[in-house]
Amino acid sequence: MSKKITVIGTGYVGLVAVVGLADFGNSLTGVDIDRAKVEKLNKGIPTIYEPGIGEYLQRNIQAGRLHFTSDIGEGIRNSEVIFIAVGTPPKDNGDVDLSQVEAVVDSISSNISSYKVIVTKSTVPIGTNKWIKETLKKKSGFHDFDIVSNPEFLREGKALHDFFHPDRIIVGFESERAREYMDDVYRPLYLIQTPFVWCNIETAELIKYASNTFLATKITFINQMANLAEAINADIHVIAKAMGMDGRISPKFLHPGPGFGGSCFPKDTKALIHIGESFGVDMSLIREVMNANERQKDLMVDKLKSLLGTLHGKTIALLGLAFKAETDDIRDSPAINIVEKLIQEEAIIKAHDPEGIDNFKRIYPRFTVNYYTNEFDAIDGADAIIICTEWNEYRNLNLEIARKRMKGNVIFDTRNVLDSDYVKEMGFVYKGLGRG
Numbered sequence: 001m002s003k004k005i006t007v008i009g010t011g012y013v014g015l016v017a018v019v020g021l022a023d024f025g026n027s028l029t030g031v032d033i034d035r036a037k038v039e040k041l042n043k044g045i046p047t048i049y050e051p052g053i054g055e056y057l058q059r060n061i062q063a064g065r066l067h068f069t070s071d072i073g074e075g076i077r078n079s080e081v082i083f084i085a086v087g088t089p090p091k092d093n094g095d096v097d098l099s100q101v102e103a104v105v106d107s108i109s110s111n112i113s114s115y116k117v118i119v120t121k122s123t124v125p126i127g128t129n130k131w132i133k134e135t136l137k138k139k140s141g142f143h144d145f146d147i148v149s150n151p152e153f154l155r156e157g158k159a160l161h162d163f164f165h166p167d168r169i170i171v172g173f174e175s176e177r178a179r180e181y182m183d184d185v186y187r188p189l190y191l192i193q194t195p196f197v198w199c200n201i202e203t204a205e206l207i208k209y210a211s212n213t214f215l216a217t218k219i220t221f222i223n224q225m226a227n228l229a230e231a232i233n234a235d236i237h238v239i240a241k242a243m244g245m246d247g248r249i250s251p252k253f254l255h256p257g258p259g260f261g262g263s264c265f266p267k268d269t270k271a272l273i274h275i276g277e278s279f280g281v282d283m284s285l286i287r288e289v290m291n292a293n294e295r296q297k298d299l300m301v302d303k304l305k306s307l308l309g310t311l312h313g314k315t316i317a318l319l320g321l322a323f324k325a326e327t328d329d330i331r332d333s334p335a336i337n338i339v340e341k342l343i344q345e346e347a348i349i350k351a352h353d354p355e356g357i358d359n360f361k362r363i364y365p366r367f368t369v370n371y372y373t374n375e376f377d378a379i380d381g382a383d384a385i386i387i388c389t390e391w392n393e394y395r396n397l398n399l400e401i402a403r404k405r406m407k408g409n410v411i412f413d414t415r416n417v418l419d420s421d422y423v424k425e426m427g428f429v430y431k432g433l434g435r436g
Protein backbone atom coordinates (compact mmCIF):
# COMPACT_ATOMS: atom_id res chain seq x y z
CA MET A 1 0.00 0.00 0.00
CA SER A 2 1.33 3.44 -0.88
CA LYS A 3 2.36 5.62 2.02
CA LYS A 4 2.08 9.26 3.09
CA ILE A 5 5.68 10.37 3.25
CA THR A 6 7.44 13.57 4.24
CA VAL A 7 11.04 14.22 3.27
CA ILE A 8 12.72 16.89 5.40
CA GLY A 9 15.52 18.65 3.53
CA THR A 10 15.21 18.99 -0.25
CA GLY A 11 18.86 19.29 -1.30
CA TYR A 12 20.71 16.91 -3.63
CA VAL A 13 19.53 13.82 -1.74
CA GLY A 14 16.13 14.97 -0.44
CA LEU A 15 14.91 16.30 -3.77
CA VAL A 16 15.77 13.08 -5.58
CA ALA A 17 14.08 11.05 -2.82
CA VAL A 18 10.98 13.25 -2.96
CA VAL A 19 10.46 12.94 -6.70
CA GLY A 20 11.48 9.27 -6.77
CA LEU A 21 9.19 8.19 -3.92
CA ALA A 22 6.33 10.21 -5.46
CA ASP A 23 6.96 8.48 -8.78
CA PHE A 24 6.55 5.16 -6.95
CA GLY A 25 2.96 6.25 -6.25
CA ASN A 26 3.41 7.45 -2.67
CA SER A 27 1.96 10.74 -1.50
CA LEU A 28 4.84 13.13 -0.83
CA THR A 29 5.52 16.33 1.05
CA GLY A 30 8.92 17.93 0.67
CA VAL A 31 9.93 20.21 3.55
CA ASP A 32 12.72 22.75 3.51
CA ILE A 33 13.53 25.71 5.75
CA ASP A 34 14.64 27.61 2.67
CA ARG A 35 11.42 29.34 1.60
CA ALA A 36 12.80 30.49 -1.74
CA LYS A 37 13.58 26.85 -2.55
CA VAL A 38 10.07 25.74 -1.57
CA GLU A 39 8.50 28.43 -3.72
CA LYS A 40 10.53 27.41 -6.77
CA LEU A 41 9.94 23.69 -6.25
CA ASN A 42 6.17 24.16 -5.97
CA LYS A 43 6.31 25.81 -9.39
CA GLY A 44 8.16 22.77 -10.74
CA ILE A 45 11.48 24.62 -11.04
CA PRO A 46 14.50 22.48 -10.00
CA THR A 47 16.82 24.03 -7.40
CA ILE A 48 19.81 21.86 -8.31
CA TYR A 49 21.33 20.78 -11.60
CA GLU A 50 20.65 17.05 -11.94
CA PRO A 51 19.78 15.53 -15.32
CA GLY A 52 16.05 14.68 -15.54
CA ILE A 53 15.01 16.16 -12.20
CA GLY A 54 12.73 18.83 -13.71
CA GLU A 55 10.68 16.29 -15.62
CA TYR A 56 10.09 14.10 -12.56
CA LEU A 57 9.31 17.12 -10.42
CA GLN A 58 6.71 18.53 -12.80
CA ARG A 59 5.14 15.15 -13.55
CA ASN A 60 4.54 14.32 -9.89
CA ILE A 61 3.31 17.79 -8.95
CA GLN A 62 0.81 17.61 -11.82
CA ALA A 63 -0.30 14.13 -10.72
CA GLY A 64 -1.12 15.63 -7.30
CA ARG A 65 1.30 13.31 -5.50
CA LEU A 66 3.83 15.92 -4.48
CA HIS A 67 3.97 19.32 -2.87
CA PHE A 68 6.50 21.36 -0.92
CA THR A 69 6.21 23.41 2.25
CA SER A 70 8.41 25.17 4.74
CA ASP A 71 5.93 24.31 7.51
CA ILE A 72 7.71 21.35 9.06
CA GLY A 73 4.83 20.78 11.52
CA GLU A 74 2.41 20.25 8.64
CA GLY A 75 4.85 17.83 7.01
CA ILE A 76 5.20 15.80 10.21
CA ARG A 77 1.52 15.68 11.15
CA ASN A 78 0.39 14.61 7.66
CA SER A 79 2.78 11.70 7.22
CA GLU A 80 3.24 8.08 8.23
CA VAL A 81 6.89 7.97 7.22
CA ILE A 82 9.36 10.81 7.75
CA PHE A 83 12.66 10.84 5.89
CA ILE A 84 15.41 13.03 7.33
CA ALA A 85 17.60 14.24 4.44
CA VAL A 86 19.19 17.40 5.84
CA GLY A 87 22.89 18.19 5.55
CA THR A 88 25.51 16.74 7.89
CA PRO A 89 28.53 18.89 7.03
CA PRO A 90 31.98 18.38 8.57
CA LYS A 91 33.27 20.33 11.56
CA ASP A 92 36.87 21.58 11.50
CA ASN A 93 38.02 18.65 13.67
CA GLY A 94 36.56 16.07 11.25
CA ASP A 95 33.57 15.39 13.50
CA VAL A 96 30.10 15.70 11.96
CA ASP A 97 27.97 18.80 12.48
CA LEU A 98 24.59 17.35 13.42
CA SER A 99 22.85 20.66 14.12
CA GLN A 100 20.47 20.30 11.14
CA VAL A 101 19.45 16.81 12.30
CA GLU A 102 19.02 18.08 15.87
CA ALA A 103 16.73 20.88 14.66
CA VAL A 104 14.60 18.35 12.76
CA VAL A 105 14.37 16.07 15.82
CA ASP A 106 13.21 19.06 17.87
CA SER A 107 10.47 19.77 15.33
CA ILE A 108 9.36 16.13 15.21
CA SER A 109 9.17 16.01 19.01
CA SER A 110 6.79 18.98 19.11
CA ASN A 111 4.52 17.64 16.36
CA ILE A 112 4.37 13.87 16.76
CA SER A 113 1.06 12.47 17.96
CA SER A 114 0.47 9.31 15.90
CA TYR A 115 2.60 6.33 14.84
CA LYS A 116 5.44 7.23 12.48
CA VAL A 117 8.47 5.56 11.00
CA ILE A 118 11.36 8.00 11.19
CA VAL A 119 13.95 7.20 8.54
CA THR A 120 17.41 8.74 8.48
CA LYS A 121 18.72 9.16 4.93
CA SER A 122 21.36 11.69 5.88
CA THR A 123 24.79 10.19 6.50
CA VAL A 124 25.14 10.20 10.29
CA PRO A 125 27.75 8.83 12.73
CA ILE A 126 27.23 5.51 14.44
CA GLY A 127 24.80 5.92 17.32
CA THR A 128 22.93 8.91 15.88
CA ASN A 129 19.74 6.96 15.15
CA LYS A 130 19.66 5.61 18.70
CA TRP A 131 20.22 9.16 19.93
CA ILE A 132 17.27 10.33 17.79
CA LYS A 133 15.07 7.64 19.36
CA GLU A 134 16.01 8.48 22.94
CA THR A 135 15.81 12.24 22.39
CA LEU A 136 12.39 12.04 20.74
CA LYS A 137 11.00 9.92 23.56
CA LYS A 138 12.41 12.25 26.19
CA LYS A 139 11.33 15.49 24.51
CA SER A 140 7.88 14.43 23.27
CA GLY A 141 6.87 11.89 25.89
CA PHE A 142 5.48 9.98 22.89
CA HIS A 143 6.75 6.44 22.33
CA ASP A 144 4.74 5.07 19.41
CA PHE A 145 7.29 5.41 16.62
CA ASP A 146 10.12 3.44 15.06
CA ILE A 147 13.48 4.52 13.75
CA VAL A 148 15.11 3.25 10.57
CA SER A 149 18.54 3.90 9.08
CA ASN A 150 18.34 4.01 5.28
CA PRO A 151 21.58 5.56 4.00
CA GLU A 152 21.73 6.97 0.49
CA PHE A 153 24.25 5.91 -2.16
CA LEU A 154 23.24 7.99 -5.17
CA ARG A 155 25.87 9.54 -7.42
CA GLU A 156 25.28 13.18 -8.30
CA GLY A 157 24.84 13.49 -12.05
CA LYS A 158 23.28 10.01 -12.17
CA ALA A 159 21.07 10.41 -9.14
CA LEU A 160 17.74 9.51 -10.74
CA HIS A 161 19.13 6.44 -12.41
CA ASP A 162 20.61 5.40 -9.06
CA PHE A 163 17.32 6.03 -7.26
CA PHE A 164 15.34 3.85 -9.65
CA HIS A 165 18.06 1.22 -10.18
CA PRO A 166 20.04 1.05 -6.95
CA ASP A 167 22.73 -1.60 -6.49
CA ARG A 168 21.14 -2.29 -3.12
CA ILE A 169 18.91 -0.74 -0.48
CA ILE A 170 20.21 -0.79 3.09
CA VAL A 171 17.64 -0.78 5.86
CA GLY A 172 18.69 -0.78 9.49
CA PHE A 173 15.57 -1.47 11.55
CA GLU A 174 14.33 -2.58 14.96
CA SER A 175 10.68 -3.56 14.54
CA GLU A 176 8.68 -5.72 12.11
CA ARG A 177 6.13 -2.92 11.79
CA ALA A 178 8.82 -0.55 10.50
CA ARG A 179 10.04 -3.24 8.11
CA GLU A 180 6.55 -3.60 6.66
CA TYR A 181 6.33 0.18 6.17
CA MET A 182 9.69 0.24 4.40
CA ASP A 183 8.55 -2.66 2.20
CA ASP A 184 5.59 -0.52 1.12
CA VAL A 185 7.70 2.58 0.54
CA TYR A 186 10.10 0.77 -1.79
CA ARG A 187 7.68 -1.83 -3.22
CA PRO A 188 8.33 -1.01 -6.92
CA LEU A 189 12.00 -1.89 -6.43
CA TYR A 190 11.02 -5.49 -5.64
CA LEU A 191 9.69 -5.80 -9.18
CA ILE A 192 13.17 -5.19 -10.56
CA GLN A 193 14.69 -7.50 -7.96
CA THR A 194 16.74 -4.87 -6.17
CA PRO A 195 18.71 -6.53 -3.37
CA PHE A 196 17.68 -5.39 0.12
CA VAL A 197 20.02 -5.66 3.09
CA TRP A 198 18.01 -5.76 6.33
CA CYS A 199 20.23 -5.30 9.34
CA ASN A 200 20.53 -3.60 12.68
CA ILE A 201 20.80 0.17 12.89
CA GLU A 202 24.52 0.35 13.69
CA THR A 203 25.36 -1.97 10.79
CA ALA A 204 23.42 0.23 8.36
CA GLU A 205 25.12 3.36 9.68
CA LEU A 206 28.57 1.84 9.23
CA ILE A 207 27.83 0.37 5.75
CA LYS A 208 27.50 3.92 4.44
CA TYR A 209 30.81 5.14 5.88
CA ALA A 210 32.64 1.92 5.00
CA SER A 211 31.44 2.08 1.37
CA ASN A 212 32.40 5.70 0.79
CA THR A 213 35.74 5.31 2.51
CA PHE A 214 36.53 2.18 0.51
CA LEU A 215 35.87 4.05 -2.75
CA ALA A 216 37.99 6.98 -1.57
CA THR A 217 40.76 4.49 -0.78
CA LYS A 218 40.48 2.90 -4.23
CA ILE A 219 40.78 6.30 -5.91
CA THR A 220 43.77 7.19 -3.76
CA PHE A 221 45.42 3.89 -4.61
CA ILE A 222 45.07 4.38 -8.35
CA ASN A 223 46.28 7.98 -8.03
CA GLN A 224 49.48 6.75 -6.39
CA MET A 225 49.88 4.05 -9.06
CA ALA A 226 49.42 6.76 -11.72
CA ASN A 227 52.20 8.82 -10.16
CA LEU A 228 54.44 5.76 -10.18
CA ALA A 229 53.44 4.83 -13.77
CA GLU A 230 54.45 8.31 -14.84
CA ALA A 231 57.84 7.96 -13.17
CA ILE A 232 58.61 4.61 -14.83
CA ASN A 233 57.19 5.35 -18.31
CA ALA A 234 54.17 3.04 -17.93
CA ASP A 235 50.54 3.68 -18.86
CA ILE A 236 48.05 3.81 -15.99
CA HIS A 237 45.11 3.18 -18.31
CA VAL A 238 46.46 -0.16 -19.43
CA ILE A 239 47.37 -0.98 -15.84
CA ALA A 240 43.89 -0.06 -14.56
CA LYS A 241 42.20 -2.00 -17.36
CA ALA A 242 44.26 -5.09 -16.65
CA MET A 243 43.68 -4.80 -12.91
CA GLY A 244 39.96 -4.36 -13.49
CA MET A 245 39.77 -7.61 -15.48
CA ASP A 246 40.32 -9.38 -12.18
CA GLY A 247 36.82 -9.97 -10.87
CA ARG A 248 38.04 -9.45 -7.32
CA ILE A 249 39.14 -5.90 -8.14
CA SER A 250 36.47 -4.61 -10.64
CA PRO A 251 37.25 -1.88 -13.19
CA LYS A 252 35.26 0.84 -11.42
CA PHE A 253 36.93 3.67 -9.51
CA LEU A 254 40.29 3.00 -11.11
CA HIS A 255 40.58 6.35 -12.91
CA PRO A 256 43.37 8.65 -11.79
CA GLY A 257 42.52 12.28 -11.14
CA PRO A 258 43.29 15.41 -9.16
CA GLY A 259 42.20 13.85 -5.84
CA PHE A 260 38.73 12.88 -4.69
CA GLY A 261 36.33 15.63 -3.75
CA GLY A 262 32.62 16.31 -3.50
CA SER A 263 30.28 16.67 -0.58
CA CYS A 264 30.63 13.04 0.60
CA PHE A 265 34.01 11.28 0.19
CA PRO A 266 36.23 13.78 2.04
CA LYS A 267 33.63 14.46 4.72
CA ASP A 268 32.69 10.81 5.30
CA THR A 269 36.30 9.61 5.26
CA LYS A 270 37.27 12.21 7.87
CA ALA A 271 34.20 11.32 9.92
CA LEU A 272 35.05 7.61 9.88
CA ILE A 273 38.54 8.36 11.23
CA HIS A 274 36.93 10.38 14.00
CA ILE A 275 34.30 7.72 14.73
CA GLY A 276 36.84 4.85 14.73
CA GLU A 277 39.26 6.67 16.97
CA SER A 278 36.48 7.63 19.38
CA PHE A 279 35.95 3.87 19.84
CA GLY A 280 39.72 3.36 20.30
CA VAL A 281 40.09 1.59 16.93
CA ASP A 282 43.17 2.05 14.71
CA MET A 283 42.19 4.10 11.64
CA SER A 284 45.74 4.66 10.36
CA LEU A 285 45.05 3.37 6.84
CA ILE A 286 42.15 5.75 6.36
CA ARG A 287 44.03 8.65 7.93
CA GLU A 288 46.78 8.11 5.35
CA VAL A 289 44.19 8.05 2.55
CA MET A 290 43.13 11.57 3.55
CA ASN A 291 46.76 12.75 3.74
CA ALA A 292 47.62 11.21 0.37
CA ASN A 293 44.56 12.83 -1.19
CA GLU A 294 45.63 16.25 0.04
CA ARG A 295 49.10 15.66 -1.46
CA GLN A 296 47.52 14.58 -4.77
CA LYS A 297 45.52 17.83 -4.93
CA ASP A 298 48.68 19.86 -4.22
CA LEU A 299 50.57 18.00 -6.92
CA MET A 300 48.33 19.36 -9.69
CA VAL A 301 49.57 22.95 -9.60
CA ASP A 302 53.16 21.73 -9.15
CA LYS A 303 52.81 19.73 -12.37
CA LEU A 304 51.33 22.68 -14.23
CA LYS A 305 54.14 24.88 -12.94
CA SER A 306 56.77 22.45 -14.17
CA LEU A 307 55.22 22.62 -17.64
CA LEU A 308 55.26 26.43 -17.74
CA GLY A 309 58.42 27.17 -15.76
CA THR A 310 56.59 29.79 -13.73
CA LEU A 311 52.94 30.55 -13.11
CA HIS A 312 53.56 34.17 -12.16
CA GLY A 313 51.58 36.39 -14.55
CA LYS A 314 50.58 33.40 -16.70
CA THR A 315 46.98 33.15 -17.92
CA ILE A 316 45.44 29.80 -17.07
CA ALA A 317 42.18 28.57 -18.58
CA LEU A 318 40.67 26.39 -15.87
CA LEU A 319 38.05 24.08 -17.35
CA GLY A 320 35.76 22.58 -14.72
CA LEU A 321 34.82 23.81 -11.25
CA ALA A 322 32.33 21.10 -10.25
CA PHE A 323 33.79 18.15 -8.35
CA LYS A 324 32.65 15.89 -11.17
CA ALA A 325 30.71 16.07 -14.42
CA GLU A 326 26.92 16.46 -14.65
CA THR A 327 26.52 18.35 -11.39
CA ASP A 328 26.62 21.96 -10.20
CA ASP A 329 27.98 20.78 -6.83
CA ILE A 330 31.36 22.30 -6.08
CA ARG A 331 31.65 21.24 -2.43
CA ASP A 332 35.23 20.09 -1.72
CA SER A 333 35.97 20.13 -5.45
CA PRO A 334 39.67 19.66 -6.31
CA ALA A 335 39.29 22.85 -8.39
CA ILE A 336 39.09 24.86 -5.14
CA ASN A 337 42.58 23.79 -4.13
CA ILE A 338 43.88 24.42 -7.65
CA VAL A 339 42.38 27.92 -7.75
CA GLU A 340 43.83 28.74 -4.31
CA LYS A 341 47.31 27.65 -5.37
CA LEU A 342 47.13 29.43 -8.74
CA ILE A 343 46.20 32.64 -6.90
CA GLN A 344 49.16 32.15 -4.53
CA GLU A 345 51.39 31.79 -7.59
CA GLU A 346 49.90 35.03 -8.98
CA ALA A 347 48.50 33.43 -12.12
CA ILE A 348 45.52 34.95 -13.94
CA ILE A 349 42.60 32.51 -13.82
CA LYS A 350 39.94 32.30 -16.51
CA ALA A 351 37.42 29.67 -15.46
CA HIS A 352 34.63 27.85 -17.21
CA ASP A 353 32.13 25.27 -16.01
CA PRO A 354 28.81 24.37 -17.65
CA GLU A 355 26.91 24.34 -14.33
CA GLY A 356 29.20 25.15 -11.42
CA ILE A 357 29.99 28.85 -11.85
CA ASP A 358 27.13 30.27 -9.73
CA ASN A 359 27.90 28.03 -6.76
CA PHE A 360 31.64 28.69 -7.03
CA LYS A 361 31.13 32.47 -7.12
CA ARG A 362 28.66 32.35 -4.23
CA ILE A 363 30.75 30.12 -1.95
CA TYR A 364 34.17 31.60 -2.82
CA PRO A 365 33.59 35.34 -3.42
CA ARG A 366 37.13 35.98 -2.10
CA PHE A 367 38.75 34.26 -5.10
CA THR A 368 40.01 36.50 -7.91
CA VAL A 369 38.74 34.49 -10.86
CA ASN A 370 37.32 35.59 -14.20
CA TYR A 371 34.32 33.42 -15.09
CA TYR A 372 33.13 32.59 -18.61
CA THR A 373 30.01 30.78 -19.75
CA ASN A 374 31.71 29.82 -23.02
CA GLU A 375 34.81 27.63 -22.77
CA PHE A 376 36.54 29.34 -25.69
CA ASP A 377 36.22 32.73 -24.01
CA ALA A 378 38.05 31.20 -21.03
CA ILE A 379 40.68 29.75 -23.35
CA ASP A 380 41.16 33.04 -25.22
CA GLY A 381 44.72 34.35 -24.71
CA ALA A 382 45.62 31.57 -22.24
CA ASP A 383 49.15 30.27 -21.79
CA ALA A 384 47.80 26.91 -20.65
CA ILE A 385 44.59 24.95 -20.14
CA ILE A 386 44.05 22.85 -17.05
CA ILE A 387 41.11 20.43 -17.28
CA CYS A 388 39.76 19.80 -13.79
CA THR A 389 36.36 18.15 -14.44
CA GLU A 390 35.48 15.39 -16.92
CA TRP A 391 32.58 17.21 -18.64
CA ASN A 392 31.78 15.76 -22.06
CA GLU A 393 32.30 19.11 -23.73
CA TYR A 394 35.94 19.01 -22.64
CA ARG A 395 36.33 15.50 -24.01
CA ASN A 396 35.22 16.89 -27.37
CA LEU A 397 37.00 20.21 -27.09
CA ASN A 398 37.59 21.69 -30.54
CA LEU A 399 41.37 21.82 -30.46
CA GLU A 400 41.64 23.78 -33.71
CA ILE A 401 39.71 26.67 -32.19
CA ALA A 402 41.56 26.26 -28.87
CA ARG A 403 44.94 26.43 -30.64
CA LYS A 404 43.96 29.59 -32.54
CA ARG A 405 42.60 31.39 -29.50
CA MET A 406 45.33 30.46 -27.00
CA LYS A 407 48.53 32.41 -26.53
CA GLY A 408 50.46 29.33 -25.41
CA ASN A 409 50.11 25.65 -26.26
CA VAL A 410 50.08 23.71 -22.97
CA ILE A 411 47.25 21.41 -21.91
CA PHE A 412 47.31 19.71 -18.53
CA ASP A 413 44.51 17.17 -18.41
CA THR A 414 44.00 16.08 -14.78
CA ARG A 415 41.15 13.76 -15.84
CA ASN A 416 42.79 12.13 -18.86
CA VAL A 417 39.77 12.97 -21.02
CA LEU A 418 41.72 13.87 -24.16
CA ASP A 419 43.48 11.62 -26.65
CA SER A 420 47.11 12.47 -25.98
CA ASP A 421 48.38 11.52 -29.46
CA TYR A 422 45.78 13.66 -31.20
CA VAL A 423 46.38 16.61 -28.87
CA LYS A 424 50.12 16.46 -29.59
CA GLU A 425 49.44 16.19 -33.35
CA MET A 426 47.47 19.41 -33.05
CA GLY A 427 50.61 21.17 -31.83
CA PHE A 428 50.06 21.15 -28.10
CA VAL A 429 52.35 20.22 -25.27
CA TYR A 430 50.12 17.69 -23.50
CA LYS A 431 50.29 16.21 -20.05
CA GLY A 432 47.84 13.77 -18.50
CA LEU A 433 48.16 11.69 -15.35
CA GLY A 434 50.01 8.39 -15.19
CA ARG A 435 50.99 8.22 -18.85
CA GLY A 436 54.77 8.13 -18.93
Ligand SMILES: NC(=O)c1ccc[n+]([C@@H]2O[C@H](COP(=O)([O-])OP(=O)(O)OC[C@H]3O[C@@H](n4cnc5c(N)ncnc54)[C@H](O)[C@@H]3O)[C@@H](O)[C@H]2O)c1
Pocket: 008, 009, 010, 011, 012, 013, 014, 031, 032, 033, 034, 037, 072, 085, 086, 087, 088, 100, 103, 104, 121, 122, 123, 124, 152, 153, 154, 155, 156, 263, 264
Ligand atom coordinates in the same frame (compact mmCIF):
# COMPACT_ATOMS: atom_id res chain seq x y z
N1 LIG B 1 24.97 14.80 -2.11
C1 LIG B 1 25.20 13.49 -2.26
O1 LIG B 1 25.67 13.02 -3.31
C2 LIG B 1 24.91 12.54 -1.13
C3 LIG B 1 24.91 11.16 -1.38
C4 LIG B 1 24.63 10.29 -0.34
C5 LIG B 1 24.38 10.79 0.93
N2 LIG B 1 24.40 12.12 1.16
C6 LIG B 1 24.07 12.62 2.50
O2 LIG B 1 22.74 13.12 2.48
C7 LIG B 1 22.60 14.25 3.36
C8 LIG B 1 22.08 15.45 2.58
O3 LIG B 1 23.05 15.81 1.63
P1 LIG B 1 22.73 16.87 0.49
O4 LIG B 1 23.90 16.88 -0.42
O5 LIG B 1 21.37 16.62 -0.06
O6 LIG B 1 22.68 18.23 1.37
P2 LIG B 1 22.15 19.66 0.91
O7 LIG B 1 22.92 20.63 1.73
O8 LIG B 1 22.14 19.74 -0.57
O9 LIG B 1 20.62 19.66 1.38
C9 LIG B 1 20.20 19.83 2.69
C10 LIG B 1 18.85 20.54 2.65
O10 LIG B 1 18.29 20.53 3.97
C11 LIG B 1 17.67 21.78 4.21
N3 LIG B 1 17.54 21.95 5.67
C12 LIG B 1 18.51 22.19 6.57
N4 LIG B 1 17.99 22.23 7.82
C13 LIG B 1 16.67 22.00 7.69
C14 LIG B 1 15.59 21.90 8.62
N5 LIG B 1 15.78 22.06 9.92
N6 LIG B 1 14.35 21.66 8.15
C15 LIG B 1 14.15 21.50 6.82
N7 LIG B 1 15.12 21.57 5.89
C16 LIG B 1 16.37 21.82 6.32
C17 LIG B 1 18.58 22.78 3.53
O11 LIG B 1 17.93 24.01 3.28
C18 LIG B 1 18.95 22.01 2.25
O12 LIG B 1 18.02 22.27 1.22
C19 LIG B 1 23.97 14.44 3.98
O13 LIG B 1 24.01 13.75 5.20
C20 LIG B 1 24.91 13.78 2.98
O14 LIG B 1 26.10 13.33 3.59
C21 LIG B 1 24.65 13.01 0.15
